[in-house]
Amino acid sequence: xxxxxxxxxxxxxxxxxxxxxxxxxxxxxxxxxxxxxxxxxxxxxxxxxxxxxxxxxxxxxxxxxxxxxxxxxxxxxxxxxxxxxxxxxxxxxxxxxxxxxxxxxxxxxxxxxxxxxxxxxxxxxxxxxxxxxxxxxxxxxxxxxxxxxxxxxxxxxxxxxxxxxxxxxxxxxxxxxxxxxxxxxxxxxxxxxxxxxxxxxxxxxxxxxxxxxxxxxxxxxxxxxxxxxxxxxxxxxxxxxxxxxxxxxxxxxxxxxxxxxxxxxxxxxxxxxxxxxxxxxxxxxxxxxxxxxxxxxxxxxxxxxxxx
Amino acid sequence: xxxxxxxxxxxxxxxxxxxxxxxxxxxxxxxxxxxxxxxxxxxxxxxxxxxxxxxxxxxxxxxxxxxxxxxxxxxxxxxxxxxxxxxxxxxxxxxxxxxxxxxxxxxxxxxxxxxxxxxxxxxxxxxxxxxxxxxxxxxxxxxxxxxxxxxxxxxxxxxxxxxxxxxxxxxxxxxxxxxxxxxxxxxxxxxxxxxxxxxxxxxxxxxxxxxxxxxxxxxxxxxxxxxxxxxxxxxxxxxxxxxxxxxxxxxxxxxxxxxxxxxxxxxxxxxxxxxxxxxxxxxxxxxxxxxxxxxxxxxxxxxxxxxxxxxxxx
Numbered sequence: 001x002x003x004x005x006x007x008x009x010x011x012x013x014x015x016x017x018x019x020x021x022x023x024x025x026x027x028x029x030x031x032x033x034x035x036x037x038x039x040x041x042x043x044x045x046x047x048x049x050x051x052x053x054x055x056x057x058x059x060x061x062x063x064x065x066x067x068x069x070x071x072x073x074x075x076x077x078x079x080x081x082x083x084x085x086x087x088x089x090x091x092x093x094x095x096x097x098x099x100x101x102x103x104x105x106x107x108x109x110x111x112x113x114x115x116x117x118x119x120x121x122x123x124x125x126x127x128x129x130x131x132x133x134x135x136x137x138x139x140x141x142x143x144x145x146x147x148x149x150x151x152x153x154x155x156x157x158x159x160x161x162x163x164x165x166x167x168x169x170x171x172x173x174x175x176x177x178x179x180x181x182x183x184x185x186x187x188x189x190x191x192x193x194x195x196x197x198x199x200x201x202x203x204x205x206x207x208x209x210x211x212x213x214x215x216x217x218x219x220x221x222x223x224x225x226x227x228x229x230x231x232x233x234x235x236x237x238x239x240x241x242x243x244x245x246x247x248x249x250x251x252x253x254x255x256x257x258x259x260x261x262x263x264x265x266x267x268x269x270x271x272x273x274x275x276x277x278x279x280x281x282x283x284x285x286x287x288x289x290x291x292x293x294x295x296x297x298x299x300x301x302x303x304x305x306x307x308x
Numbered sequence: 309x310x311x312x313x314x315x316x317x318x319x320x321x322x323x324x325x326x327x328x329x330x331x332x333x334x335x336x337x338x339x340x341x342x343x344x345x346x347x348x349x350x351x352x353x354x355x356x357x358x359x360x361x362x363x364x365x366x367x368x369x370x371x372x373x374x375x376x377x378x379x380x381x382x383x384x385x386x387x388x389x390x391x392x393x394x395x396x397x398x399x400x401x402x403x404x405x406x407x408x409x410x411x412x413x414x415x416x417x418x419x420x421x422x423x424x425x426x427x428x429x430x431x432x433x434x435x436x437x438x439x440x441x442x443x444x445x446x447x448x449x450x451x452x453x454x455x456x457x458x459x460x461x462x463x464x465x466x467x468x469x470x471x472x473x474x475x476x477x478x479x480x481x482x483x484x485x486x487x488x489x490x491x492x493x494x495x496x497x498x499x500x501x502x503x504x505x506x507x508x509x510x511x512x513x514x515x516x517x518x519x520x521x522x523x524x525x526x527x528x529x530x531x532x533x534x535x536x537x538x539x540x541x542x543x544x545x546x547x548x549x550x551x552x553x554x555x556x557x558x559x560x561x562x563x564x565x566x567x568x569x570x571x572x573x574x575x576x577x578x579x580x581x582x583x584x585x586x587x588x589x590x591x592x593x594x595x596x597x598x599x600x601x602x603x604x605x606x607x608x609x610x611x612x613x614x615x616x617x618x619x620x621x622x
Contacts, residue, residue, distance in 0.1 A: 049423065049434055056499065057437045059452050060444075062462055066455065075458050077475075079465040126348040134334070135341025145348065148356050150548070150609060154556050154577055155602040158584055158595045159362035160355060162373070182351045212340035241445030243559050248581075259447040263563045266451060273455060280451040284444050291443050295436070 067091070067278035074273035090278045097275060103254050104261040109286075111176045111257065112239040118181040119235045120228055126182060127190025128216050132202070142191075145184050161248060175249040180239070186231040193227035194220065229297040233290055240287050258283045367595035372588055385596035395597065397571050398579045401486060405575065406554035408490050409497075414546050416498040418539075421505030422531065435506075442499040446559035453492045454479070454564060479565055482572040489560050489573055497553065501546045508542040509535070544616040548609045555605050576601050 066074045067090055069083040095101050129135065130142050160179065161170070169175045197220075205215045221228070246260040256264065262279045269275070367385055369378045389395045424435050441449070456462040457478040464474055478484040512535070520530055536543070558577035561567060567574035567582075576597060583594035 045423075045428065049428070049430075052420065052423070053434060053437050056441055056495070059456055059462065060440055063452050063455070074455065075460045077460040077465075078468070079460070079462075122347045125344050129341045129344035133337055133341035133344065135338045135345070138341065138345075141345060141349065141352075144352060148352065150552065150606070151356070151360070152552055152556055152602050152605050154558075154580060155363055155598045156355070156359050157580065158366060158591060158598060159359040161584065162366070162591075163354075163359065163362070165373070179355065182347050184348070187348060212337065212344075216344070237443065241447075243445065243447050243563075247562075248584075259445050262451065263447050266454070266563075276451050277455065280448045284448050287443055287445070 063277050064281055067274060067281050069274055071271060071273040071275070074277065087274065090274045091282070094275055094278045094282060097269075097272075098261060098265045098279060100254055100256070101258075101261065104256050104258045107173075107255065108240060108257040108259075111173055112236055114173070115176055115180045115239045116232050116235045118177060119183055119186055120232055122182045123186040123231055124190045124221060124224060124228060125216065126187045128194050128220055130187070130191040131194030132199075133212065145187065149184050149188075157248060164249060170249050171251045171255055176239070176245065179245065179249075180235075183235065186235065189231060190224070190227055193224060197223055226297060229294055233294045233297055236290055237287055363595050363599060366592055367599055369592050370589060371591040371595070373591055374588060378592075381592065385592045386600070388593065389596060389600060394571070394574065394579060395576070398574045398576045401571075401573065402555055402557065402575045402577075405486060405490055405557060406551060408487075409493050409554045410547060410550040412490075413494045413498045413501060413550060414543065416494060417501035417546065418505050418536075418543075420498060420502040421509055422535065424502070424506055425509040438502065439499045441496045444496070446496075447563060449492060449496050450560050450563040453488070453560075457488055480569055482570050485565050485569060485572045489557070489564065492560060493554070493557070497550070501550075504542055504546060505539065508539055512538050540616055544613055547612045547616065551608050551612065552605055555601060555608075 065081070065083060068086045068088060069080070070085075070087060073080055073084060098104075130138065164170045164175055164178065167178075169178060201219050201223075202215055205219055210218075241259065242257070243259045243263065246255075246257050250256065250260070258279075262276070262283055265272075265279060266276050368380060368382060370381045370385075371378045420438055424431060424438075428434075444452075454461075458464075459475040459477045463478070464476065467474060476484065478488045516534055516538075517530065520534055556577050557575050558581065561573045561575050561578050562581070565573040567578050580594045580597050580601075583590040583597065
């Protein structure tokens with residue numbers, strides 16, 4: 001897994017020209033003793049980096065390895081590192097033993113992809129209006145959007161639940177489409193992006209008499225690829241990993257996503273450690289792929305919105 | 309009519325130019341603008357504004373999802389919170405949790421970002437691997453840490469390697485359960501904030517460091533007298549996002565301990581959920597709890613802004 005991540009790395013932007021402190025001191029003072037100190041510093045630094053890497057990454061490695069063990073071996077004492085016998089069939093057991101697993105995978109993908117599509121369209125449409133068009137109450141509305149972003153989600157849970165209950169969309173896919181068809185954080189991201197592109201192209205289109213939607217759809221959106229990718233990837237991550245909304249708005253067993261399904265399975269079969277671990281690996285896999293493929297945009301999006 | 313140039317004085321800004329060129333088309337622009345923001349306006353009016361007003365309304369009523377009549381009770385739901393033992397326990401747990409997690413995850417994230425903000429070889433590899441805890445879902449992380457905290461799980465195995473032999477069941481211990489969840493969340497959230505700090509660090513002009521380096525300032529001195537003051541806005545952002553997130557801690561407590569043992573990990577969010585679904589007729593209480601929680605979060609965010617903004621003037 002680690003190797004995979006490393007290979008994608010060269011893609012990363014990184015115009016980081018932070019001249020290292022050590023390098024500068026070397027230049028200024030020169031001499032053997034300083035160089036030895038620097039070497040020592042580098043070694044200490046790398047040791048620290050490796051310790052942190054182990055600290056943050058080893059639980060994942062152990063999870064993957066555990067998913068190939070027997071459930072007894074996962075929590076055996078004394079512990080084993082590699083499985084004494086590899087059991088890839090654990091992954092097949094997940095499909096057969098976790099009730100309705102294929103349906104959960106479908107639910108996760110379906111809701112995630114629909115919400116991503118809705119946000120790509122609506123967040124950019126609203127963002128474009130905020131960035132470029134003049135209309136009444138624009139500044140007020142934009143200020144409201146920023147201000148309401150800090151309202152904690154739990155305040156909305158009860159009223160939204162009752163509203164959706166009365167609208168008969170609880171326990172249906174529509175619940176997610178209603179709750180997440182726009183997300184202010186990504187409208188903000190799109191607005192900021194649109195403000196950064198030059199107006200020349202639009203000016204020409206305006207002179208040609210093109211309508212505003214045409215300008216948005218044919219001229220602006222194709223330019224917005226990086227921001228759309230950031231919005232899409234972050235929305236994908238948020239929806240794929242969502243647990244809270246599924247447990248609140250979905251009630252029937254066949255309306256679980258993979259996260260809720262995994263938590264439910266663990267609640268029922270506390271000792272099936274190998275299957276729990278295999279399920280965890282399967283639940284993280286799609287998001288890991290999206291993360292590796294779109295890392296550049298993922299990183300930038302988080303840096304601008306503070307969302308994950 | 310669209311293209312006819314209005315004989316007005318040419319405006320200086322691009323916007324002005326376009327306006328005068330387009331003349332009457334400003335109406336079309338206004339119409340398009342309103343149409344384009346309509347989705348957000350609908351979201352705001354129904355799912356934010358109406359929901360918020362409704363939340364207050366419910367909190368003033370004895371609300372039962374199954375009842376036809378929900379009598380007005382004034383502030384009783386709020387008054388009861390002050391003597392409700394569960395709420396007080398949950399509030400204490402949540403506050404304790406938030407204080408520890410916000411401080412430690414911010415410090416840890418800053419440390420990670422400072423370490424990555426250098427020319428070291430393999431920097432991108434380290435960044436990717438360090439970030440991994442942040443991409444996993446709360447459920448996946450909970451599953452992993454159920455295994456980590458198992459009496460013969462990863463943590464005790466590692467402790468055994470260094471000579472500390474224990475079979476402590478952390479999640480079944482009233483002493484350890486809450487700290488265990490704190491640790492897990494610092495571990496997951498710090499890498500997200502690391503990315504935000506890293507982006508901000510890369511925006512600091514390098515000349516500032518050059519100058520201080522000539523002055524002979526030590527690395528630690530540079531960190532505290534240059535980096536941290538310059539990062540103040542982003543520190544504020546990280547602390548507020550931390551406060552907002554931590555006070556709403558739900559998933560991990562729900563999945564791993566269900567608030568136990570003996571309510572040691574009962575959080576306000578968990579209590580809101582229980583009052584909404586587990587009991588009948590406590591929906592109004594759930595709303596009151598959520599509003600109190602919201603007000604606390606809001607107040608703390610304001611306070612943290614004040615503290616961080618006015619702290620240092622070098």
